Amino acid sequence: METGLILSSAGGIAGAALAAPLLSGVINRTKAVFAGRRGQPLLQAYHDIIKLLGKGAVYSRTTTWVFRAGPVIQFSCAALALALLPMGSRPALLAFPGDFICLAGLLALMRFFLMTAALDTGSSFEGMGASREAAFSALAEPVFLLSLAVLARLTGALSLSGMASRLALHPAEGSGPVLALTALALFVVFLAENARVPVDDPNTHLELTMIHEVMALDHGGPDLAFIQYAAQLKLWIMGILVVNALGLGGRGGWACAGGMAALAVLIGIVESTMARLRLLRVPQLMIGAGALSLLALLLTLVRP
Amino acid sequence: MAWLLLSLGILLASGLAAWVLRRESIGLAGALVGCAAGLASAAAPLMTGRSCALSLPWSVPYGSFHLEIDALSAFFLLPLFLVGALSAVYAYGYLAPYRKSQPLGRTWFFYNALVASMALVVTARNAVLFLTAWEAMALTSFFLVVFESERKDAREAGWSYLVAGHLGTAFLIILFVWLGSRAGSLEFERFGNLDSRAAGMLFLLALIGFGTKAGFFPLHVWLPEAHPAAPSHVSALMSGVMIKMGIYGLLRIYICLGPGPAWWGWLMVAVGVVSGVLGVLFALAQSDLKRLLAYSSVENIGIIALGLGLGMLGRSLGIPALAALGFAGGLLHLLNHALFKSLLFLGAGAVAHSAGTRDIEHLGGLAKAMPWTAGFFLLGAVAICGLPPLNGFVGEFLILLGAYHGACAVGHLAAAGAAAIAAIALIGGLAAACFTRAFGIVFLGQPRRRHTESIHEVGWSMRIPMAVLAASCVAIGLGAPWLFASADRVLGPLGVGAGSWAGSGARGCLLGLTLLWAGLLAVALAAAGFRRWLLGGRPIGEGGTWDCGYDRPSERMQYTASSFAQPLISLFAPVLRTRRELATPTGYYPGPADLATTTPDIASRRLFSPAYEAMQALLARFRWLQHGYLQLYVLQLAVTLLVLLIWKLG
Amino acid sequence: MNAWSELILILVILTNLLLVGGNRLTGLIRFAAVQGLLAGLLPLLAHSQALTARLVFLAALAVALKGVAFPLLLGRALREADIRREVEPFVGSEFSIFVGISLLAFSFWLSEWLGIAQAGWLRLMLPVGFFTMMTGLFLIISRHKALTQVLGYLVMENGIFLLGVALVGEVPFIVELGVLLDAFVAVFVMGIAIHHINREFNHMDVHLMARLKE
Structure with a gap:
């Protein structure tokens, strides 16, 4: 690749790294508007991270090095995943056939260490959270990879950058409904993987009902900052995938940014208008999303 | 090829010596040297792609001592000898607690023989030799599984392993006899040239026969019984390498049958x-x-x-x-x-x-x-x-x-x-x-x-x-x-053509x-x-795990x-x-709950147990044949032979 | 036109999946209503010929019956029967969705195997018709409540309707009307029957209706 392109992609990564915490600000502002509150500042997430980075730490006597290594690994996985992500009209820093498999792998590694670090505390609540995370993500994984199979079939490209640019610039004729189904399936995965309503409620204060938050209960200081920042990067990454599937991402920086903002507002609306599902119903949601992606795949099969 | 023969010789000789002389160290040393020699034999075919072969006449009917290491065989030898050597080192420490209670030279013999028989399985190019090695592999691993034969579960696991293994072997014997009768020889290189119907049947036979060893669902039932019962280094070798022999056999037959x-x-x-x-x-x-x-x-x-x-x-x-x-x-x-x-x-x-x-x-x-x-x-x-x-x-x-x-x-x-x-x-x-x-x-x-x-x-x-x-x-x-x-x-x-890999x-x-x-x-x-830099010089506290404000979380x-x-x-x-x-707690002062x-396993409960029970019921009808009188047994034998003779002549 | 009918067909598939995976009876009735509406609209969009008065009348009738009348009747039966609003399937909801997707794949395979391949979006029409029929059958087979059985018949009828549109092109007026009337009577009778069974036995579980054989 040329130096200019590399610089441009690196610039995209830096921009994403800076902008990721803003998403949660937009979501929270939307929810505040719906509830008639003024809400926290847009930049609250940045303040939180900076404050946490400046603190010391307290560790439970039960924990081992796994607990301390977890946040660092989670952050590294999320950061590396940015290198695989095409943003705007910029191709990803690293693009090769099958790079989305690596993306899924990195996110899975991140989850693995989130769960093991949670189990390291010996707390029953954290164990419960890890158990739920394991169950729901196991169901989300096939939906994610099947949705990407649909995109691969539609575009004939096997890398995220290739898919994004073809979806934006040369979409297959009459692929609208299929793309909509795929994007919907990806959106459900996005909600589930990022612990949003209707799968998990980021605002809950009851340990028994949490999934993601409960796994970080014992982390504090810089460790918690790493975890929170990694989660925000993950929100950004999955969001970009949804936006790209809609063909918005590859159209240029502003379309991409606008798509992300719209997505954040959409999450805010979802969280303001929906209640979270009972935990027993979550598998149904995931299987429903799987059905959507399979339906999309079947539709691409019959398309002449 | 010399390396492979050397490796087989060392493995078998050291195993025997360990058993007879009751010296574990001989077994361990033999396993290490033998595996090293085996790895050396795999190196050349992998590096250069040149396969080496050895064919000696054998007195067994249709048999010949035909060995060949091509790149595929060498690829399977690699994990075999690596895991074989490492598990042997591990075994030396792992078996220490058993050392007082029983002589261990025997297990070293079975271990080394298992490694040697697996090496033979992946290099044999004659069906008789292959099946012999296959059977040796099944028997030596059986003796390793029942290492703690004083435990009932180990004995039962061993039996189920033995039965499953032989059921699989039965399919393999049919497979090779069929292949051999079509080709007029039991040499692997002569197999092939079959019509599509026969090839399909043979593929199914191979899938069942080798799939039993590999552990395809629902033929896997012996696996979750045998692996826990065996000593851990044996489980490692069996699970890591031996079940792959099933995959190897399937691939070898696939190569013979064509695409x-x-x-x-x-x-x-x-x-x-x-x-x-x-x-x-x-x-x-x-x-x-x-x-x-x-x-x-x-x-x-x-x-x-x-x-x-x-x-x-x-x-x-x-x-x-x-x-x-x-x-x-x-x-x-x-x-x-x-x-x-x-x-x-x-x-x-x-x-x-x-x-x-x-x-x-x-x-x-x-x-x-x-x-x-x-x-x-x-x-x-x-x-x-x-x-x-x-x-x-x-x-x-x-x-x-x-x-x-x-x-x-x-x-x-x-x-x-x-x-x-x-x-x-x-x-x-x-x-x-x-x-x-x-x-x-x-x-x-x-x-x-x-x-x-x-x-x-x-x-x-x-x-x-x-x-x-x-x-x-x-x-x-x-x-x-x-x-x-x-x-x-x-x-x-x-059958993947040269350049396909690069082309993919x-x-x-x-x-x-x-x-x-x-x-x-x-x-x-x-x-x-x-x-580290952030936390350097900052207070690092220690405490209990957060448990919703409850101060005394216990390990329970x-x-x-x-x-x-x-x-x-x-x-x-x-x-x-x-x-x-x-068992839910009941009453005002509830007792312990449980x-x-x-x-x-669903396959053994729904598929194999009913089948075995049906077969047992069927065979029970012939129990009257087993009466315990030696004279009558001899009479039965004689009558059977006579009937067969008359049938054959008539 | 084609894009619209394709969209409608995809929506019909989605309503089928919702029917298969749904948990609440009211929701199920609503999905069936939407499906009836969509199916009724389809003949208007499906064929490129001019809108004849007959076509419009037929579509209006179908929409009125399937989309409005039947659901209202069923909703009334549901209210009067005063039963638990859950579906109580024989098989779990997760497994049902899985079955639904398998049925869909099977219908695609079936219509290809039958060799009645048609050009363009009609390729979608036939499998969707089969799928809708099979969804109805599956609902009838796998659910406890009598009401879901009525819904199953309705969905099956939608499937037959779609198949008719796909195969015959212009729907034979009389045949379609007959089927519609059949379904109407069926719903009517079932509605009354449910009402009475419920009053008599205080439940409407098919499971228990099996006792009537004696």
Whole structure:
């Protein structure tokens, strides 16, 4: 690749790294508007991270090095995943056939260490959270990879950058409904993987009902900052995938940014208008999303 | 070839010497030297692609002592001798507690003979020799499984293993007799040239016969019985290497039969999906650590079958890139599984050795007492879940890439590709649940029983083999592009034409992977350094785990393994049929409550037990023949012979 | 026109999946209503010929019956019967969705195998018709409540309607009317029957209706 392109992609990564915490600000502002509150500042997430980075730490006597290594690994996985992500009209820093498999792998590694670090505390609540995370993500994984199979079939490209640019610039004729189904399936995965309503409620204060938050209960200081920042990067990454599937991402920086903002507002609306599902119903949601992606795949099969 | 003969000779001679002279050290030394010589024999065919052969006449009818090492055989010799040597080192430390109670020279003989017979299996090119080696492999491993023959469960496991193995062998004998009668010879190189109907039947026979050894669902029933019963180094060798002999046999027969119609590939993909998903589900439901690992072997065999099935589809339909990716991914996953599954079995053995139990529910917090074992087990767990940057990911990546190639194709191939994608993704997610559970409950948190507090780290002889296996997992994960320099040579015998591998574009992807993992390590190191710098000089406190304000959390309040698995178990209850025995507390002053869950194997409960019972009922009608009078037995024999003679003459 | 009918067909598939996976009876009735509406609109969009008065009348009738009248009747029966609003399937909801997707794949395979391949979006019409029929059958087979059985018949009728549109092109007026009337009477009778059974036995579980055989 040329130096200019590399610089441009690196610039995209830096921009994403800076902008990721803003998403949660937009979501929270939307929810505040719906509830008639003024809400926290847009930049609250940045303040939180900076404050946490400046603190010391307290560790439970039960924990081992796994607990301390977890946040660092989670952050590294999320950061590396940015290198695989095409943003705007910029191709990803690293693009090769099958790079989305690596993306899924990195996110899975991140989850693995989130769960093991949670189990390291010996707390029953954290164990419960890890158990739920394991169950729901196991169901989300096939939906994610099947949705990407649909995109691969539609575009004939096997890398995220290739898919994004073809979806934006040369979409297959009459692929609208299929793309909509795929994007919907990806959106459900996005909600589930990022612990949003209707799968998990980021605002809950009851340990028994949490999934993601409960796994970080014992982390504090810089460790918690790493975890929170990694989660925000993950929100950004999955969001970009949804936006790209809609063909918005590859159209240029502003379309991409606008798509992300719209997505954040959409999450805010979802969280303001929906209640979270009972935990027993979550598998149904995931299987429903799987059905959507399979339906999309079947539709691409019959398309002449 | 001289190296291989040397290796076989050393293994057998040292094993015999160890038995007769009752010196364990001879067995260990023989195993190490023999395996080293064996590795040397595999080097040349892998490096240069030149196969070497040896054919000597043999007095057995139709038999000949025909050995050949081509690149495919050499590829299977690699994990065999590596795991064989490492497990032998491990065994020296692992067997120490048994040393007082019984002479161990015998087990060394069986161990070394098992390694030698497996080497013969992958190099034999004559059906009689092959079946002899196959039988020797089954018998020696049987004696190793019943090592603790004073335990009833070990004896029962051994019997079920022996019966399953021989049922499989029966199919193999039919297979080879059929092949031989068509070819007029029992030499492998003469097999072939069959009409499609016969080839299809033969493929099915091979699938059942070799699938029993490989552990395809529902032929896997012996696996979760035999692996936990055997000593851990034997489980490592059996699960890591021996079940792969089934895959080897299947591939060898596939090579003889030729590419075949597309339904062979479809069947393999279906077998892979079923074995993979059900294997990992049953693994998730187990509470015996080694039983869990045994079921996870069924899962990984399923992934291998998926890869090979895609490869077969690619070959039948004439898509070289798919054939190359499928076969390469399947074979690489086979090698990888040999490494990380032996690592995990050795780790589980270390846990059992040190804590005295394999029941996950009783363990916990071992990472503090056994930091090395915990680290190695964690690495193995990450690898077996197919997570980057370790070797498990590379194999699954290639299979998935092949599946995506298939999914983008026209026609029914797309359905196979999509099924493979969904299955591997689901298997990956479930495996992550299964192994966070196994690692997290066993090694993290607090000990769940008080008596596990005297646990200590295992000795060096047990740690070094784990370290080597862990290092090879990392090496394959990071060095994949260079590993595949010999891909064309290994895939050649499978009918993947030269250049298909290069044409699939996988090399570029593997380079991308390596670059990515290098970046991952760099970022992780930088982040760790940053964290260290931040925390330097700041107050680091210690406290208890947060438990919702409750101040005295006890080890009994931790999440248990069964509760961790519960959401997925209840979701898949129709397949798993987990039995729950719940004693709820009652009354104003409730007594102790109790919950027990067991998940018996669905194949043995629904398929094999009824079949055996029916057969037993049938055979019971002939019990009158067994009356105990010797004279009458002789009479029966004589009458039978007479009848046969008359029938033959008449 | 084609894009619209394709969209409608995809929406019909989605309503089928919702019917198969749904948990609440009121929701189920609503999905069936939407499906009836969509199916009724389809003949208007499906054929490129001019809108004849007959076509419009037929579509209006179908929409009125399937989309409005039947659901209202069923909703009334549901209210009067005063039963638990859950579906109580024989098989779990997760497994049902899985079955639904398998049925869909099977219908695609079936219509290809039958070799009545048609050009363009009609390729979608036939499998969707089969799928809708099979969904109805599956609902009838796998659910406890009598009301879900009526819904199943309705969905099956939608499927037959779609198949008719796909195969015959212009729907034979009389045949379609007959089927519609059949279904109407069926719903009517079932509605009354449910009402009475419920009053008599205080439940409407098919399971228990099996006792009537004696």
